[in-house]
Amino acid sequence: MKRGEINRRGFLRASAISGAAASISSAEGPQSASESTRDVTRRLAAWAVTSRKEHVPAAIRREALRTVLNWTGCAVGGSRHETVEIAVRALKPFSGPEQASVLGRKDRLDVLNASLMNGISSHIFDFDDTDLRTIVHPAGPVAPALLALAEYRPLSGADFLHALIVGVEVECRIANAVYPQHYDVGWHITGTVGPFGAAAAAGKVLGLSEQQMVWALGLAATQPVGLREMFGTMTKSFHPGRASQNGLMAAFLAGQNFTSSDQPIEAARGWANVLSSARNYREITDKLGDQYQIAFNSYKPFPCGVVIHPAIDGSLQLRADNRLTADQIARIDLRVHPLVLELTGKKAPRTGLESKFSVYHAVAAAMVYGRVGEPAFSDRAVRDPAVMALRERVSTTVDEAIGEDQVRIAIMLKDGRRLDKFIEHAIGSARNPMTDSQLEAKFKGLAEGVLPAGRASRLIDFCWNLEQAADAAHLARLAAA
Amino acid sequence: MKRGEINRRGFLRASAISGAAASISSAEGPQSASESTRDVTRRLAAWAVTSRKEHVPAAIRREALRTVLNWTGCAVGGSRHETVEIAVRALKPFSGPEQASVLGRKDRLDVLNASLMNGISSHIFDFDDTDLRTIVHPAGPVAPALLALAEYRPLSGADFLHALIVGVEVECRIANAVYPQHYDVGWHITGTVGPFGAAAAAGKVLGLSEQQMVWALGLAATQPVGLREMFGTMTKSFHPGRASQNGLMAAFLAGQNFTSSDQPIEAARGWANVLSSARNYREITDKLGDQYQIAFNSYKPFPCGVVIHPAIDGSLQLRADNRLTADQIARIDLRVHPLVLELTGKKAPRTGLESKFSVYHAVAAAMVYGRVGEPAFSDRAVRDPAVMALRERVSTTVDEAIGEDQVRIAIMLKDGRRLDKFIEHAIGSARNPMTDSQLEAKFKGLAEGVLPAGRASRLIDFCWNLEQAADAAHLARLAAA
Numbered sequence: 015m016k017r018g019e020i021n022r023r024g025f026l027r028a029s030a031i032s033g034a035a036a037s038i039s040s041a042e043g044p045q046s047a048s049e050s051t052r053d054v055t056r057r058l059a060a061w062a063v064t065s066r067k068e069h070v071p072a073a074i075r076r077e078a079l080r081t082v083l084n085w086t087g088c089a090v091g092g093s094r095h096e097t098v099e100i101a102v103r104a105l106k107p108f109s110g111p112e113q114a115s116v117l118g119r120k121d122r123l124d125v126l127n128a129s130l131m132n133g134i135s136s137h138i139f140d141f142d143d144t145d146l147r148t149i150v151h152p153a154g155p156v157a158p159a160l161l162a163l164a165e166y167r168p169l170s171g172a173d174f175l176h177a178l179i180v181g182v183e184v185e186c187r188i189a190n191a192v193y194p195q196h197y198d199v200g201w202h203i204t205g206t207v208g209p210f211g212a213a214a215a216a217g218k219v220l221g222l223s224e225q226q227m228v229w230a231l232g233l234a235a236t237q238p239v240g241l242r243e244m245f246g247t248m249t250k251s252f253h254p255g256r257a258s259q260n261g262l263m264a265a266f267l268a269g270q271n272f273t274s275s276d277q278p279i280e281a282a283r284g285w286a287n288v289l290s291s292a293r294n295y296r297e298i299t300d301k302l303g304d305q306y307q308i309a310f311n312s313y314k315p316f317p318c319g320v321v322i323h324p325a326i327d328g329s330l331q332l333r334a335d336n337r338l339t340a341d342q343i344a345r346i347d348l349r350v351h352p353l354v355l356e357l358t359g360k361k362a363p364r365t366g367l368e369s370k371f372s373v374y375h376a377v378a379a380a381m382v383y384g385r386v387g388e389p390a391f392s393d394r395a396v397r398d399p400a401v402m403a404l405r406e407r408v409s410t411t412v413d414e415a416i417g418e419d420q421v422r423i424a425i426m427l428k429d430g431r432r433l434d435k436f437i438e439h440a441i442g443s444a445r446n447p448m449t450d451s452q453l454e455a456k457f458k459g460l461a462e463g464v465l466p467a468g469r470a471s472r473l474i475d476f477c478w479n480l481e482q483a484a485d486a487a488h489l490a491r492l493a494a495a
Numbered sequence: 496m497k498r499g500e501i502n503r504r505g506f507l508r509a510s511a512i513s514g515a516a517a518s519i520s521s522a523e524g525p526q527s528a529s530e531s532t533r534d535v536t537r538r539l540a541a542w543a544v545t546s547r548k549e550h551v552p553a554a555i556r557r558e559a560l561r562t563v564l565n566w567t568g569c570a571v572g573g574s575r576h577e578t579v580e581i582a583v584r585a586l587k588p589f590s591g592p593e594q595a596s597v598l599g600r601k602d603r604l605d606v607l608n609a610s611l612m613n614g615i616s617s618h619i620f621d622f623d624d625t626d627l628r629t630i631v632h633p634a635g636p637v638a639p640a641l642l643a644l645a646e647y648r649p650l651s652g653a654d655f656l657h658a659l660i661v662g663v664e665v666e667c668r669i670a671n672a673v674y675p676q677h678y679d680v681g682w683h684i685t686g687t688v689g690p691f692g693a694a695a696a697a698g699k700v701l702g703l704s705e706q707q708m709v710w711a712l713g714l715a716a717t718q719p720v721g722l723r724e725m726f727g728t729m730t731k732s733f734h735p736g737r738a739s740q741n742g743l744m745a746a747f748l749a750g751q752n753f754t755s756s757d758q759p760i761e762a763a764r765g766w767a768n769v770l771s772s773a774r775n776y777r778e779i780t781d782k783l784g785d786q787y788q789i790a791f792n793s794y795k796p797f798p799c800g801v802v803i804h805p806a807i808d809g810s811l812q813l814r815a816d817n818r819l820t821a822d823q824i825a826r827i828d829l830r831v832h833p834l835v836l837e838l839t840g841k842k843a844p845r846t847g848l849e850s851k852f853s854v855y856h857a858v859a860a861a862m863v864y865g866r867v868g869e870p871a872f873s874d875r876a877v878r879d880p881a882v883m884a885l886r887e888r889v890s891t892t893v894d895e896a897i898g899e900d901q902v903r904i905a906i907m908l909k910d911g912r913r914l915d916k917f918i919e920h921a922i923g924s925a926r927n928p929m930t931d932s933q934l935e936a937k938f939k940g941l942a943e944g945v946l947p948a949g950r951a952s953r954l955i956d957f958c959w960n961l962e963q964a965a966d967a968a969h970l971a972r973l974a975a976a
Binding site: 233237241244256273277 | 581582585586589590591592594606607608680681683686717719720721723725730737747750751752754756758759763765766768769
């Protein structure tokens, strides 16, 4: 069974998505070129410009609020990282007027540079939201563009939220159309579909016409960002930031009638053909406005790629249930989904950043520390002798019967005992999502040490009540240092 | 015979490149993975940071001066076009300090935005320089980044010229490694290799270390610009501009130690594997520093894609030699290289911009007007009844025996006569390059109506004497309105 099928059918098709009225769209069966490849971009653009917030179900709007809360926490939490320090230092001399905030910092930059920085910050810890079908991080490119725009021109909280939903819809539908082949080719999908999402969201706020929205998507199509080769370096976080900036710029240009292709996604030499080895345009056009992709958004309990969450969840549960300490453990055997080794197969990470791509490190750190927050992926943790010793006793076996949110763990103790655990749905997955209060706790943890005491609570309240806010930009002001 | 073979072997292998000491590098024979795929990026970066201007042959430096002159004229000439007007209007509100000039205009923008605008301007008329092996427009991404930098920090004319040579070298070698397959996939190669060229040139000026240069190339690799689908729209000119800006930004970030992949070009999921269906890394590493790619640069006598230049050249010659008028012509039959129809096969263009992608229009306009400057590709020319009528009487036949710089034209006159012309090497091709005085005349034509009288001559003088100039930025000041 191929990964896409596992992902789409095994993992998600059977799932009831928490908090959302949407079901999964049907994307199977033979595809007629005449009905499916005509005017894909235009139909998407037409939907984006005509979509009205009154028509969006309450459960979808609620999920969008959770997305905003989670994204804001991630951006604040990552804002003091060296990656952001360097980017601000390198580019501030060229920034325009102080139009928009960099969350968690005192810097104010022009709208385009602010969207770049906030997109970078939000991805630093690999702690941001994840679309369950495509592992896109939907908010990363969309929210920074919108928040910067909100500081530049009047935008109500309700309109902000609606534009976010529109941006995520466009971005994730395009991702659905090419996943997993596009990802397999080597593209970091968040950076390649992100410009579409940011362009659609910003274009919605700017009031683009249908034709202008098509052009904005064209300008987005021609600026994909992100090779997967960059994983493990600062450039990975650059991807959602630059995607956001590219999409926002696309909307500004298209809004002044800078022309582009009328079929940027579906043309013979359009985005989908050039950047993917397969595509299904029905994923883009079917049930537009009836089913919302943000319903498939998920939030991470651990600051690393979602594919190793089952292993961490299982390790923490085994440790707690059996009151284990690392020195009792002789061996840990994992049976994992194929993607786990493909994405996080580094056996001996050298830096904190690299350790996020090591299931071996993650499991060892979980066992040694008993919790897996950002410090578990620090340079210090990577060099911790206890973690290093245990890491070498972790082995993995790929098992195609294991779902993406599953793991099977066997621990052999030095006293001869064997402990087994099967995680059916990891915490943070579609079947076992984080609760609102877990999201709030995660937010507070991320804001700690960055924002003044009390600010986190006010931000949380503001996020939950965003739809009643007259000015969405207040979110940026609260989240700035 | 495949296109790449025609291009590399038929067209160029036999050619003596005017004004250049270089010969063609050997890129054939079986490729050993071990020797060819290791440290490709690092070897290129090491060469770029250690290259010294004293080692560059005089003929190469002379070709670089011709490149600068031609590029400056194109950027000045395109600067008042609607495409640039819109881009400046859309993005100026977000520009930083007035650090650098937009050529041909009064606008001053920050360094990054200036590089974008000048890159757009220089490609507007499709009149810019063309690498004969890959149809890359080498100066488009490289020169704007350097010129903007020259206004931001001290840079002598000689160092400017050397950095330009380095940038073009990096950009064209990477292009050589993936051409024609990368182009066939659907990428606008100038926009995808351009960020490498701009990053290398800017990184040279900024004094990056070898490791920083590797990272700069990594940040360039992850930001390719340009789908060929955009041809015929304003977004095509956006590609070299954004490529320039991306590469310049990459150099700024890398200069502050923003990390990226160590093997961005050659890794399994690196640029060459993800963006092309074939690759030959020897094109990147063989004879680095012994052979210079700028030797293969060419300059267009007509403001459209180089592939239809033979047809225009032949049409103009037949018209002049036989004192033809359009109404004498019953039919024009062209035998053309396959790329002509692939790139310029539009039978009925609707706009001036589209007409550049119509060999039918180009030949008809040549016959009707007797010269082919920018007005021949205006909206007015497209709607000219005489051009439209003749356009419909032009037919094409693909002939794989015809080289890229060749065409075979047969004109059937209404009086029954038949005129034949075989163009062996079109004007502007490797075997028949434009002379220095033809380049000067082209420059003056482009500057006419944009810059004050007399300024064109001063600019021409400054370009020819660039190596003696203490301050390269004077070029920008002379070329600003």
